[in-house]
Amino acid sequence: MEASQRTRIFREEALRHHAGAQEEGDLLRISPRWTRWTYWVLLALVLSAGLYSVFGTIPEYASGPAVVKVEGRSDLTPQQPGIVASVDVKSGQRVEAGQPLVSFLSQEETVTLERIEREFELQLVRVLQDPTDEAARQSLTSLRAERELAQARQQARTLRAPHAGVVNALRVRKGQYVNPGENVVSVVGDDVRVTLVALLPGGYRPRLEPGKPLRVELHGFSHEYQTLTIESVGDQVIGPAEVRRYLGADSGDALQLSGPMVLVKARIDSPTFTLKGKTFNYFDGMLAQADARVRTERILVTLIPGLKGALGHED
Template identity: 60%
Template sequence: MTSRPSPFRKEALEYQQRAHQESGDVLRISPAWTRWAYWLLLGALGCSLLFFCVGTLFEYASGPALIRVEGKTDLTVAFSGVVLTVDVQPGQRVVAGQALVHFASEQEQGTLARISREFELQMVRYLRDPADEGARQALTGLRAERELAQARLEERTLRAPHAGVVGDLRLQPGQYITSGVRALSLLGDDATVTVLAFLPGQYRPLLLPGMDLRLELRGFAYEYRDLVIESVGDQIIGPGEVRRYLGAELGDAVSLEGALVLVRARLPLRTFVREGRTFNYYDGMPARAEARVKSESILLTLVPGLKELLPHDG
């Protein structure tokens, strides 16, 4: 008796049988890497919990700051005229009485030359006749006029009132200036450098003298100076009051907004070193300052309700 042929193709039957065998295999997992991964995850979880329990978050009061050079002398010109020569450069050290700037003085020189000639003529007249009372009186008057002319001529030269280093120089030869214009500044040997930091006013109760203040100069990224706060303002002021305090020259040097408190610190040196080079601090240099005012556990920050379970001081 012959068997009936199958209505399915041989290739289809073989594929079906092979798929059935593969789907019935048991998933095999290596126990070595599962144990390793388990302990790794458990260790990471433990480290995370430990970090949350002992880790601390800090809060900083930060704001703009300015470098101020105290102990400098601003030299102004008491007359109007044209700058003849500038005999010094910024950063140059000078001694007391050294000539810094000469101003055009044709009129004063002409007056002095005229009086000197008249004085010489009267002196010849007096030497010829010592009894000439007119020559004697003329010499007395001309001597006073000559001293006055010499003083006026000397006024056309700006001299250093004391020894120091030339700072902000604002004149150049040929420039016409008016009376009262500041010509340059002179840093004395006792000059000091301070920092004025303008921090947010809401942190005033937390800011105290003796706290650390970190300073970063603009243009010198990651160049930090750790200072100590010397004083903290008693009043919280606005940007307008800060600008009046800084004056017309520096009032717009910093961008200010909101309520502010003035914090002062002192730099130990008048220079700083960056990449092997020495730089001077200059009056009005902008900076950024920050003071650490709060610290709190990460766990308490994430779960504020735990604060109620902890004991509080009195």
């Protein structure tokens, strides 16, 4: 009785399963395999970033607008107000010294000159008829001076090329009224010198020196950089009004200026520049963005300024 009860402690199914083949299960894997190498990769990246922040540096630039100036150009302006009578040249035309460019109406000057010439001829006849007439001689001398002055005034009503060159800017048309001092036409001579004038923040003046590189990006040529060499740095930090007076009305009005600035000049060796196999000309008044590298600083110091003294000096 007791033996039969012992054999009934387990179910028949359990006994058969226990007596059959046994297969052990695999270990429980909580995380996939890629988390192992990801951990080491992240650890390496963190260490690399830490080392780079300690030893790596970030450059600081003095940035500002710039203007291309073409030197060797003559700007012609009238001395008196008047109406343009004729425009004798075209923009880009080659001209010789003394060649008429723009003429103004000179009716008053012409009438005055004709009157003086008639009086001069009458006095000349009197002197020839009676060489001893001192009054006629004195009157002739006075009329000669008046005639030269009238001729100069009439000639001043015509703007002429001061030297050989190319007409660069023609800003008037026939019939237009022009005030004294307005720029009418410009002539670029054969000996052209192209300069870039950069307007950098005045606070960087102590760090700017001749001979340092100046990176330039011309407007209209995005991400096309040229590297020039600083030729001179202004001794004074000036304001926007003084900068506009220096650049002139044409270039100064095209810029949005604010704050104290210092003038930095860089010479451009050629009147042309080449980008992607194409050659372009520099024109007076072209705008650009200029960047001058003034110092470098460790990345960690930039993030934590309090470490500046502990990690060494800046360049």
